[in-house]
Amino acid sequence: MAFFASRLRPRLASGVLAGSCAALCGQQWHSKGSRCEVPALTRISYTSTMRGDANKASQQIEDIVAKSVKSNLSCQVSGHMCYDAKLKHVWQVLEGSPEVVERLWTSICQDERHVVDEDTVTMEKVDSRNFPVGWGMRCSSFGQGSSTCEDCAKSQLMQLMYKSVINDAQDSAKGIVDQVVPKAMVKNSQNGITGWMLYNDRTSVVYQVLEGSPESIERLWERISNDPRHTVVQDSIRRRAIPQREFANWSMAMNEVERTAWMEQAY
Numbered sequence: 001m002a003f004f005a006s007r008l009r010p011r012l013a014s015g016v017l018a019g020s021c022a023a024l025c026g027q028q029w030h031s032k033g034s035r036c037e038v039p040a041l042t043r044i045s046y047t048s049t050m051r052g053d054a055n056k057a058s059q060q061i062e063d064i065v066a067k068s069v070k071s072n073l074s075c076q077v078s079g080h081m082c083y084d085a086k087l088k089h090v091w092q093v094l095e096g097s098p099e100v101v102e103r104l105w106t107s108i109c110q111d112e113r114h115v116v117d118e119d120t121v122t123m124e125k126v127d128s129r130n131f132p133v134g135w136g137m138r139c140s141s142f143g144q145g146s147s148t149c150e151d152c153a154k155s156q157l158m159q160l161m162y163k164s165v166i167n168d169a170q171d172s173a174k175g176i177v178d179q180v181v182p183k184a185m186v187k188n189s190q191n192g193i194t195g196w197m198l199y200n201d202r203t204s205v206v207y208q209v210l211e212g213s214p215e216s217i218e219r220l221w222e223r224i225s226n227d228p229r230h231t232v233v234q235d236s237i238r239r240r241a242i243p244q245r246e247f248a249n250w251s252m253a254m255n256e257v258e259r260t261a262w263m264e265q266a267y
Contacts, residue, residue, distance in 0.1 A: 041129065043079075043095040044105055046121040048114040050088040057088045060113055065137065066182035069252050072135040075100045079131050080249040082138040083189065090114065091138075095129050134196065136251020137189035157245065159195075159211040160221055163236035166204040167229055173204040176229050181252050188250040191216050198253040206230065211245055 050057035061083050072078075077096040083089070094101055105123075166173035177199050188194070193212040199205070210217055225232055 040097075041095055041126045042098040042101040042123060043093065043126050043130070044101055044121070044123045045091075045093045046116060047089065047091045048116040050090065050114045051112075054085060054088060057113075058085050061090075062182060062186055065185050068135065069181050069185065070178070073252060075104070077101065077104060078129050078135050078251075080136050080138045080251065082249075085190075093131070094135075095126065095131060098125070131248065131251075134251040134253045136196065136249035137185045138194075138249040156214060157211060157242050158214045158217055159209060159238075159240050159242045159246070160217050161207075161209045161236075161238040162224075162232055164206045164208075164230040164232045166206065167231055174199075174201055177206070180229075185250060185252070188220075191220070193217065193220060194245055194247040194250050196247060196251045196253050209247070210250075211242060211247060 050060065052060075065081070068081075072094075075096060077094055077100060079093040079095050081090060081092045083091075094104060096104075101123075166176055181197065184197075188210075191212065193210055193216055195209040195211050198207040210220060
């Protein structure tokens with residue numbers, strides 16, 4: 001995702017300050033002695049503030065999300081973004097292979113649409129993902145990136161799951177999904193809806209889980225169920241009350257995520 005610019009001094013998880021972006025991305029991870037050990041994954045986190053007025057910033061965020069969904073999934077980059085439209089404040093976490101994340105970070109450092117809060121930038125080597133599903137947008141009501149999923153569970157929550165098939169149309173099924181996902185990612189984050197979507201390009205089948213307040217979910221479901229671009233498999237629809245959220249954001253699932261516990265129960 002080509003997002004944002006600044007000469008940054010990222011802080012490693014150990015607290016050691018690194019140099020510029022270019023120096024950071026050329027850096028190797030060393031183990032004891034002269035042997036170099038490359039970790040399985042790298043995670044980077046940062047906050048920043050968009051430049052320009054609020055309307056322009058929101059439009060830029062939508063453009064960025066549209067490109068990021070494709071590029072991050074294709075590169076197996078997971079994580080999420082939280083955007084506060086009033087403050088124009090961004091918080092993002094990205095995780096993936098060291099080479100991919102460092103290359104992505106270089107692109108982020110070359111974008112001029114924001115100002116990075118330099119003291120918030122951290123990069124760490126990790127053994128597993130905190131966001132195994134994919135890359136998505138987190139509810140903006142989560143605040144500045146310090147809150148947890150439980151903060152959104154103060155009111156009644158429900159989860160709705162369904163399967164549908166994209167209808168044959170002038171646009172390809174993949175084209176329809178590409179149109180829907182970026183807008184859904186932004187709108188769902190604004191409306192406090194989390195979950196994920198999985199699309200099978202070979203069969204044109206969509207699986208989706210949505211969670212949030214009953215009012216928000218049912219209002220969204222009214223639009224989804226009446227969308228002529230797909231046909232909902234009626235016996236696939238599941239609703240259930242949940243004590244807290246199972247998803248930190250609403251994301252497009254990565255290709256290797258083919259089945260989850262709820263899918264095994266439902267089909």
